[in-house]
Amino acid sequence: MKPQKHIMTMLVDNEPGVVSRVAGLFSGKGFNIESICGSPTHNPEVSRITIVTRADPPVIEQIEKQLRKLVNVLKLRSLNGPHCVRRELALVCIAVKPEQRAEVLRIVDLLGGRVADAGLSHLIVEVSGEQEEVQTAIHLLEPYGIKKLARTGPIGLIREPK
Amino acid sequence: MELTGAQILLRILEEESVDTLFGYPGGAVIDIYDELARSPIRHILVRHEQAAVHAADGYARARGRVGVCLVTSGPGATNTVTGIASAYADSIPLVVLTGQVPTHLIGNDAFQEVDIVGITRPCTKHNYLVSSIEQLAPILKEAFHLARSGRPGPVLVDIPKNVQSARIRFRPPGALRSRPYATTPEPHAGQLRAVARLIGSARRPLIFAGGGVIRSGASEALTQLARRFRIPVTASLMGLGAFPGDDPLFLGMLGMHGTYAANMSTGACDLLLAVGVRFDDRVTGKTDAFAAQATIVHIDIDPTSIRKNVPVRVPLVGDCRESLERLNGLLADPPGEELESSRRQWLAQIEEWKAQRPLCYRSDGTIKPQQVVEELYELTRGEAIITTEVGQNQMWAAQFYRVRRPGHFITSGGLGTMGFGLPAAIGAQIACPEKTVVDIAGDGSIQMNIQEMATAVQYRLPVKIVILNNGCLGMVRQWQELFYGGRYSATCDNTAPDFVKLAEAYGALGLRAERPEEVRPVLERGLAHVGPAILDFRVTPEECVYPMVPAGAPITEMLLV
Known part of the structure; x- marks a missing residue:
């Protein structure tokens, strides 16, 4: 098994x-x-x-x-299977040099994420979705250097009848 | 009417028909003790809080009611942990009341403060910290309900001192909160029919009875089922007494120290009807080989017991008594001729196993522990309430005292708590004053709660302690002899007191037997004595418990005498 x-x-x-x-x-x-x-x-x-x-x-x-x-x-x-809605939220703090900023923002946009905090050398990006989507986002942001990461773990609800 | 917390507590206890509290006073329960002096509830003062819980446990098992004990905060509370864990392992309904430091001191490391709710979380069915007097009555009601409903178990209620002394306008608590777990599931009708069909068509059926049969009061229904269809019965340690031990259909205990007939029958049966058991490793041995030819039916009220250790073909979640009574109603009369003949062959095969390898021992001029239990059985005609300690004494008691009634064999089966027997005997004697109560003990385990002799003497409880005194920690010694090359590490160098003098020092009767012919007169004198007595039998030190299945082996592979 x-x-x-x-x-x-x-x-x-x-x-x-x-x-x-x-x-x-x-x-x-x-x-x-x-x-x-x-x-x-x-x-x-x-x-x-x-x-x-x-x-x-x-x-x-x-x-x-x-x-x-x-x-x-x-x-x-x-909460397994398509009859449920599942979401996880992650906050990813990445090191971003000024010349990378535009590129990173494009990725964040592509992921449907949001910038929750920004500084001269960092961004805190907020992404949510199914656990796999969050996983993908983290994977895509990893090359820039993840400084800190916080994930909620999934939550979910069973869908109501249509 | 304005009542204090202590008054409310005693009032609820009376409503719950509590007539006896086992306890030990202390600073954090002094308000309750103050009130208790004016209450009709009888208080039994033990000598150690662990014993308060075991005594309440013995009382609960002998009487079939919730046992209640009361101790103070801090060390009083921590001393109850072994007792609570023992009751939890054996599904015994208890309400354990502990005092706690006042609410404003909780978390401050106050004198005699301990987080007993945190400590006992994994060994209680549920537990509570009462944080205000308003909660007290509803929590106590719920505690009693939880302790006795479903699969019974211990519930702890931690009551801070200021909650005991606070006053409130008392209103009787309303209906209990609805609790999904606390409801008793009805056995599923379709599953019941499936079980009935299996019983109706089995060629080699066997009933395996556990403690759940006793807890749910299902002994009568089980006995009826077995006798009506001539189905042989074996039992776990906890199930002894669920079916009459002297009935020819009874095979004796199953498992590591089970009888040859019980273990062989389990290996060969084609239907195992397991009722109120949880397939403990001491019963199953190697699980893959357990009842390998059988369709297993498992009746139990606790869904977590089902398929936890052993794959089961037909699970039936429900109260054992309710399930067996309905089964008795569903089952038509005896099976046809062809099946009848296989069943006769099955019973004949079992008789052969019984005759080939009965429980036995070799006499050699010294007292054999088995002989003591056998003679005790004869003298009490199997009617005594037996409590045991843990180890060889427990196994010999289980093998040679053929318990005839439910609630008459009181032992720490799941946790295996040495020191359980004497306080449990005290509780059982209080529950059943007219009964003969005997603690079958070893010289090791009796010393773990020997201080309770003072309790027995104080309350004139005529409990008899039969010490099978082999001068060593026998069960571990046996393992060392059989599996550890005879290296007797820490088992054979223990000094025991002179138990006769010790009995006398406590104000009880002490007697000793050193030769086989002295066993009966000592037992007779001890049993005839009106007060508590310690009977010290100097038995063969090297005697081992047989049959024995080495840990992890199939139960049909036994070491025999």
Whole structure:
């Protein structure tokens, strides 16, 4: 069996210690977290946590069952496949010499990104999209020299019926 | 009406029909203790907080109710961790109440402050820090509900001192918050029919019963199913007592120290009906070879147990009792003649295995530990509540005391906690005052919570401690003999106290047997004594537990006597 990338999202009680329960489950049972992203929803009592893991399918089944067993996990869904919208945001700080500036801005434009901050020798570029698109953007910006990088990890929602 | 936090706590405990608290006072629970003195709830003062949890655990198992204990903050709370983890591993419903420093001091490294909610997160079903008095009653209600519903387990509630002393206009808490996990799933009707069909067509069926059968009160339904269709039954350590140990259909325990008949039958059966088990590595041995010829049906209330260790053909998520009762209703009467004849052959094969390699030991003029357990079984007619410590004593108890009823074999199965037996016996004796309660112990593990003799004497609890005293840490010694070239590192050089004098020092009866013919009179005198007693049996030091399956081997490959 080959380990698969798996994205899941869960609604949890917005209470202290909940992220620790979720993260502790992964570390305690030897599961892997590739990324984790959490914040409150429109309902102040409920937060949403989205996790990307990589594991064999039976382990993924076990991870989801174990998460559902946590008292604070109210609802859990997989976010794989075309019935879901997934987005990740990255902030990429790159070293840019004045003569490279125009070239870099073209790439940013091509990527649908935005310049979030600019200086004489740097740019902070904001890109978002599917994880693969963000990956491509980082790849294209890498030759200029990445000084710092921050990624949110994916979040997502299941599409509503049309 | 205005009530303090301490008063609210005791009120909820009474509403939850709690009649006994096992505990130890301290600065952070002094308000609760102050109130407790005016409460009808009985408090049992243990001598170490670990024992409070084990005693509540023994009480819960013997009585089938939620066990409750109360300890102070800091070291009082950390001392409960082993007890909580033991109860968690064996799915025992407990509510553990810990005191905490006042809310404004939390995080300041205050005196006797510890983050017990953080520490116990991975070994409780759920836990709470009560941050205001308004939350106290709803949290306690939810804690009891969680402890006993679904797959039971320990729940910890950490209550800061200022929450205990605060006052509030008390209103009884309303309905519980809806919790997806806390609901009990109904067994799936289609899956039930599939299981019924498999039972109806199996030629070599075998039932494998676990602790879930006992927890859910499914013993009667299981016994009915097995007897009606003459299906043989084996059990995990935790499942002993789920089916009468003296019934001819019972094969004894399965696994590493399981009987020859149980292990061989599991290897040969074509249908394994596993109920309330989790396929622990001590049961399965090499998982690829486990029940290799069988279609495995797995009934359990916890979906995470299913397909965790062993591939299962038909999973059935649901309460064991509910599932078995419905199965009994679905199953038509005995199978046809052709199937009937294969089933007769199957039972005959099992009888042959039983006769070929029964549990046995060789007498040689010294006391054999197995003999002590056997004679205890005869003298108590299999009706005593047995608690055990952990190691060889536990395995001999499991093999030679043929437990007849659920809740009568109380052992730390999952975590394997030495020092569990004596405090658990205290809890069981309080739960069942009219029963004979015996802790089968070793000279190693009894010393891990020996201080509880004082508790037994104080409350006049007539628990009997049968020490199979081999002067070494027997189970590890056995592994060293068999797998580590006889290098007895740290297992054979332990000095034990004189247990007879120790018993007397605590104000209990102490008796000793050194020759095989002294076993019965010592047991008889001990059992007849009205108070607690320590019975010290000097047994053969080198005796090993057999059968034994080396770790990681298929369970059909046993080392035998």
